[in-house]
Amino acid sequence: MSEKTASTAEAPDTVAATGTVGNFLWNLVESDLASGKHKGVVTRFPPEPNGYLHIGHAKAIYINFGIAKEFGGRCHLRFDDTNPVKEEQEYIDSIQRDVRWLGYDWGQHLYYASDYFEQLYTWAEHLISTGKAYIDDQSADDIRNNRGTLTAPGKNSPFRDRSAEENLDLFRRMRKGEFPNGTRVLRAKIDMASGNINLRDPVIYRILHAHHPRTGDAWCIYPNYDFAHGQSDSIEHVTHSLCSLEFEDHKPLYEWLLANMPVPSFPKQTEFARLNITYTILSKRHLTQFVRDKHVRGWDDPRMPTIAGLRRRGVPPEALLDFVKRAGVSRANAVVEIAMFDAAVREYLNKSASRYMAVLRPLKVVIENYPEGAGEELEAVNNPEDPAAGSRKVPFSRELYIEQDDFMENPPKKFFRLSPGMEVRLRYAYFITCREAVKDAAGNVIELRCTYDPATKGGNAPDGRKVKATMHWVSAAHAVPAEVRLYNPLFLRPDPGADGDPVKDLNPDSLEIIEGKLEPALKDAKVGETVQFERLGYFCRDTDSGLIFNRTVGLRDAYAKAQ
Numbered sequence: 011m012s013e014k015t016a017s018t019a020e021a022p023d024t025v026a027a028t029g030t031v032g033n034f035l036w037n038l039v040e041s042d043l044a045s046g047k048h049k050g051v052v053t054r055f056p057p058e059p060n061g062y063l064h065i066g067h068a069k070a071i072y073i074n075f076g077i078a079k080e081f082g083g084r085c086h087l088r089f090d091d092t093n094p095v096k097e098e099q100e101y102i103d104s105i106q107r108d109v110r111w112l113g114y115d116w117g118q119h120l121y122y123a124s125d126y127f128e129q130l131y132t133w134a135e136h137l138i139s140t141g142k143a144y145i146d147d148q149s150a151d152d153i154r155n156n157r158g159t160l161t162a163p164g165k166n167s168p169f170r171d172r173s174a175e176e177n178l179d180l181f182r183r184m185r186k187g188e189f190p191n192g193t194r195v196l197r198a199k200i201d202m203a204s205g206n207i208n209l210r211d212p213v214i215y216r217i218l219h220a221h222h223p224r225t226g227d228a229w230c231i232y233p234n235y236d237f238a239h240g241q242s243d244s245i246e247h248v249t250h251s252l253c254s255l256e257f258e259d260h261k262p263l264y265e266w267l268l269a270n271m272p273v274p275s276f277p278k279q280t281e282f283a284r285l286n287i288t289y290t291i292l293s294k295r296h297l298t299q300f301v302r303d304k305h306v307r308g309w310d311d312p313r314m315p316t317i318a319g320l321r322r323r324g325v326p327p328e329a330l331l332d333f334v335k336r337a338g339v340s341r342a343n344a345v346v347e348i349a350m351f352d353a354a355v356r357e358y359l360n361k362s363a364s365r366y367m368a369v370l371r372p373l374k375v376v377i378e379n380y381p382e383g384a385g386e387e388l389e390a391v392n393n394p395e396d397p398a399a400g401s402r403k404v405p406f407s408r409e410l411y412i413e414q415d416d417f418m419e420n421p422p423k424k425f426f427r428l429s430p431g432m433e434v435r436l437r438y439a440y441f442i443t444c445r446e447a448v449k450d451a452a453g454n455v456i457e458l459r460c461t462y463d464p465a466t467k468g469g470n471a472p473d474g475r476k477v478k479a480t481m482h483w484v485s486a487a488h489a490v491p492a493e494v495r496l497y498n499p500l501f502l503r504p505d506p507g508a509d510g511d512p513v514k515d516l517n518p519d520s521l522e523i524i525e526g527k528l529e530p531a532l533k534d535a536k537v538g539e540t541v542q543f544e545r546l547g548y549f550c551r552d553t554d555s556g557l558i559f560n561r562t563v564g565l566r567d568a569y570a571k572a573q
């Protein structure tokens with residue numbers, strides 16, 4: 011592990027410095043409550059149900075639900091379901107499951123922007139009647155071309171000065187379904203010369219003859235995000251509308267819309283920086299593509315940065331939230347090292363996970379002076395970090411497995427594990443000495459002949475002699491075979507997609523499947539339980555049937571090595 015990464019990632023004061031209390035959003039809410047501007051705080055988490063949630067959303071969830079919790083307010087879960095073409099019930103269900111898994115609860119405050127379609131429509135008519143919105147018959151291309159650029163103002167649409175009566179009539183006929191998709195839109199009438207392109211008569215309603223997961227075929231015109239979001243906040247009496255920085259340029263439009271309609275309240279938008287992580291893509295568009303084109307096995311593939319993927323990989327929700335807190339909440343865009351995420355997971359699991367022994371690349375060991383047919387049960391500690399976790403019995407016998415790379419026939423100077431003539435400790439068991447390496451015809455070592463010292467039971471020599479290595483092992487006769495899925499970084503570079511399509515940067519070796527030999531107690535691991543395989547890392551029993559484990563995270567920084 012690189013020194014630098016480890017120390018920044020694991021420094022205990024990082025949480026206090028950038029975590030919950032003390033960041034600018036918490037301070038803002040605290041001062042709004044102290045000044046009496048608001049009596050209570052109401053926030054909302056507003057995902058669009060067009061994909062599964064990812065780690066970036068965990069940050070937005072932490073901020074919105076975390077603030078509500080901290081200040082005794084409430085946080086709504088609101089689905090921004092204004093684009094029926096891309097939205098599905100499966101996503102609605104997964105989002106609710108994931109927010110709950112993170113430990114948050116919206117109580118009875120579950121809302122859908124689609125619940126407000128009738129109200130939004132009424133407000134759109136209000137804008138039209140007051141001369142602040144018009145129906146534009148230009149093609150989508152013409153609208154785009156006439157919008158101008160960052161340096162040149164836009165051009166007024168030839169339809170901009172239609173009368174309110176004509177606009178109202180056309181809008182009602184749009185709703186009735188008289189016109190095909192793309193033939194007309196409703197635009198707010200603001201300022202085609204505005205320095206902010208979002209204010210150049212933005213489109214607020216479009217014709218879309220599409221079935222909606224909730225409203226079915228009731229509508230064939232749909233408000234867009236901008237026209238739904240602020241008004242939904244207002245209807246729900248949200249006090250603080252907290253969103254990521256890409257909405258900063260939309261804020262003047264958010265405020266213009268609220269100011270020009272008879273809305274019940276005036277929520278205030280405040281922006282924070284999105285979470286970005288090295289070796290990770292946090293964009294639903296690309297994640298959807300990986301699933302659709304089968305680059306991964308599904309939304310909950312443990313290589314995915316989705317909350318469902320991380321859960322399946324064995325990441326505990328506490329560790330995920332701890333990482334989000336450590337990454338900090340600010341307005342400065344930054345990229346966080348993935349090593350910091352792994353460190354947070356490792357740190358949490360180090361305290362909570364039970365230890366077991368498992369051999370992933372087995373090499374047979376025969377203890378020549380251990381009686382054939384004999385066996386015994388040795389006491390093993392379940393978690394040295396947690397005495398309350400107790401101990402268990404591990405079977406020992408004449409034939410064992412150790413890791414292939416714990417043996418070297420011709421070891422370099424600093425190799426202290428097993429080699430001919432070398433003595434090592436088998437964890438919780440005995441000292442053993444390697445007498446001979448047996449090879450196959452091709453010269454590969456296939457078995458070690460060893461002897462053990464019966465006086466060293468439990469792992470200590472009564473004469474006080476020391477060994478430099480302690481190795482894990484499993485008894486061959488008792489071992490249970492299991493499929494072990496080893497995950498490597500999904501991308502080969504820290505900034506996937508920087509040269510265009512991130513698919514080009516996918517790591518072809520991101521998944522390696524092997525058969526390991528596990529100590530028998532692991533047969534009873536619960537699905538979703540994360541344990542430590544001693545000296546190897548943390549592993550979680552997979553949801554697929556059979557005995558299958560996913561590597562959650564290794565014990566060392568995999569990324570430092572990769573660079």
Ligand code: ATP
Nearest residue numbers: 056057058066067069070253254284285292293294
């Ligand atoms: P994506 O870009 O992945 O498609 P999105 O922003 O379109 O994400 P939404 O469903 O609209 O996805 O997101 C819901 C909320 O989550 C929004 O308020 C958004 O600001 C926030 N959010 C999304 N990605 C991140 C991120 N990487 N960091 C912090 N907040 C995020």
Ligand code: MG
Nearest residue numbers: 057058090235
């Ligand atoms: Mg979005």
